[in-house]
Amino acid sequence: MIRLALPVISLVVLICAVFWLQPRAMSYVGLNLLFNLAVPIALATVAQMVIIMVGDIDLSMGAFVSLIACITAAILPGNPALGAVMLLGCIAAYAALGALIEARQLPAIVVTLGMSFVWGGAAVLILPSPGGTAPGWLTAVMKAKPPLVPMAIIASIIIAAVAHLVVMRSAFGVRLRALGGNARAVSRAGRSTIALRAWAYALAGVFAVAAGMALVGLTTSGDANIALRYTLLSIAGVILGGGEFTGGRVSPIGAVIGALTLTLAGSFLSFLRLSPDWQIGAQGAILILVLAARLVVRQAEKRA
Amino acid sequence: MTRKGLMLTAAVMLAGTAAMADTADKKIALSNNYAGNSWRQAMLESWQRVTEKAVADGVVASADAFTTAENQATEQAAQIQNMILQGYDAIVINAASPTALNGAVKEACDAGITVVSFDGIVTEPCAWRVAVDFKAMGKGEIEYLATRLPEGGNLLEIRGLAGVSVDDEIHAGIGEGLAAHPNFKVVGSVNGDWAQDVAQKAVAGILPSLPEIVGVVTQGGDGYGAAQAFAAVGRPMPIIVMGNRQDELKWWAEQRDAAQYETMSTSIAPGVSTLAFWVAQQILDGQEVPKDLTVPFLSVTQDTLDQALKDTPEGGVTSVDYTLDDAKKVIGG
Structure with missing residues (x-):
């Protein structure tokens, strides 16, 4: 529980700061505008979290989400069957990557870095110049206006709940976390680590596909470079949300909160009217601040 | 009071x-x-x-x-x-x-x-769109080269950032120009990302594999880098279309004074x-x-080069500040 406390506190502090700077944000429309672009980031962060959970790191997340966005905008509306097959194919490719990394004991960081260029190239091939349209149902879902609570908040809660159930509560999730925590023990228990890592990557692929589709639902159109930022954002979101690079120790709810916090940090700095030259630095400073706070909390825990 | x-x-x-x-x-x-x-x-x-x-x-x-x-x-x-x-x-x-x-x-x-x-x-x-006809800009480059080199020849194309629409449009315009002037042939194409250092590296990388080049079609911000790459290996200087950057205009003026170099420059x-x-x-x-x-778009010719160079700040781009009357004229068509 303590693992979750810090991300929640960071988010609440930021929300208060934003409301204080810009009271207009304190409304149904305002909350939606603040958070709707966080929904695809949250999905990508959960995908990254699954990879980090099994002890790897995915540097192709942004390029992969961009590719999904291109398929969703360019192919899905005109040819739903082909589009669906391609999206499933992308998930299968992710699973194959996981199997390859485990079977040949390759460093995931290198494999995914290489794959980022493959995904990027495929995206440009599918959508050579920005365009395409989001399928109508997708826009309808992403821009829905449910009563009382904005869609962005509802979507975030659903993502956190689903990720929590799959990763923390299911037997499948326990096995994947064990793979990240102690792969040798898993293999001695008679489980195929190759199959498990493939499943982990497939699960990440599912969330990443959802991220690309959600993004297109919001932007209504595709672009081969649309989500390149997501690689670093998703990694930062996982860490901000209480996850650790050591494998096996992650928090799905924390990851979603981390993604929301990062998005909000951008808005906060923009409302402050900070010059763009300082914004990247300031975003980094916020990250370091939260991580430093985490170290302090952990040391206090150890002493207690 | x-x-x-x-x-x-x-x-x-x-x-x-x-x-x-x-x-x-x-x-x-x-x-x-x-x-x-x-x-x-x-x-x-x-x-x-x-x-x-x-x-x-x-x-x-x-x-x-x-x-x-x-x-x-x-x-x-x-x-x-x-x-x-x-x-x-x-x-x-x-x-x-x-x-x-x-x-x-x-x-x-x-x-x-x-x-x-x-x-x-x-x-x-x-939304409203205040657009530049980038296609016409690309086509204009080939048309200019056609007036200078009636017999045609091999061209090198320097493109911008891949996947950005401006790059696609200028490239498409160049394609149209090539279709109208089939005696020109693009024998090489690199991405210069609208930056002199990137363009120089890219051109230097592809030059050894190319036959003689008579012209370089560019997108702006890449002409000076291309010229440096050609000069570094001592190849004959082709006609490089410039993009109104101060370093490009300065190099052009120097070459004009030294070797009667002629070209044109165009950009938004x-x-x-x-x-x-x-x-x-x-x-x-x-x-x-x-x-x-x-x-x-704003073009600089051999005749207006000196004035343009004088008005363009060091490291800057030739520009004009538009006025309300300019806007009214554009709105009126």
Whole structure:
């Protein structure tokens, strides 16, 4: 529980700061505008979290989400069957990557870095110049206006709940976390680590596909470079949300909160009217601040 | 205050209110996706100069410029959504992507905000577009080369950033020009990313594999780098079409003085941001403005080279600040 406390506190502090700077944000429309672009980031962060959970790191997340966005905008509306097959194919490719990394004991960081260029190239091939349209149902879902609570908040809660159930509560999730925590023990228990890592990557692929589709639902159109930022954002979101690079120790709810916090940090700095030259630095400073706070909390825990 | 002074103040106030009655309390924001090259710096300076005066004159209440830190469409979409919350009346956009901001632009339109895009335009129908005919620019380069080299020959094409619409359009224009002048042949193509150092590296990399080159078609910001690459290996200098950057014009003038080098230079003036500003002001003022406007691009020829070089700051780009009258002319077609 303590693992979750810090991300929640960071988010609440930021929300208060934003409301204080810009009271207009304190409304149904305002909350939606603040958070709707966080929904695809949250999905990508959960995908990254699954990879980090099994002890790897995915540097192709942004390029992969961009590719999904291109398929969703360019192919899905005109040819739903082909589009669906391609999206499933992308998930299968992710699973194959996981199997390859485990079977040949390759460093995931290198494999995914290489794959980022493959995904990027495929995206440009599918959508050579920005365009395409989001399928109508997708826009309808992403821009829905449910009563009382904005869609962005509802979507975030659903993502956190689903990720929590799959990763923390299911037997499948326990096995994947064990793979990240102690792969040798898993293999001695008679489980195929190759199959498990493939499943982990497939699960990440599912969330990443959802991220690309959600993004297109919001932007209504595709672009081969649309989500390149997501690689670093998703990694930062996982860490901000209480996850650790050591494998096996992650928090799905924390990851979603981390993604929301990062998005909000951008808005906060923009409302402050900070010059763009300082914004990247300031975003980094916020990250370091939260991580430093985490170290302090952990040391206090150890002493207690 | 003397009586004369009072009357003068009243007269000034009257004149002011008569001309600008409707936009004096309006707030306009500039959403810019990138500031990392000389063209964008000149664009922001031009915006600053013109809007500062417009605010001082009481034409608009404020005109703040915002630039995203990372040149990413998702980041700019968030920036535009923040602007909606900040209560701006109009948002002027130089977009990271013609399509990826459409969702945010639609949100702004739905909130009753006037959206004007320029240079990097957006395709969302509710927004205005101040566009440059980049296709004509690409085609014009080939047509110029055809007048200089009637017998044709091998060309090298330097492209911009892959996947960006401006790059596609200039490239398509060059394609059209080539179709009309089949005696030219593009034997090599590299991405120069509109930056001299990138272009120099890319051209140096491809040069050893190329036959004799008679002309280099470019997109601006890459001509000087290409010239350096040619000079470094001692190959005959082809006609390199320039893009109005100060380093390109300076090199051109030096070559002209030394070896009667002749070429032309063309690009979109960074001051187009100020044209977009006036267009936004006119729309807020209640004027009928067509959704698609075209700005002429700015060309430098052998005759105007000296003047252009004098007017262009060191490390800058040849530019003009547009006025309200320019905007009215463009709106009137």
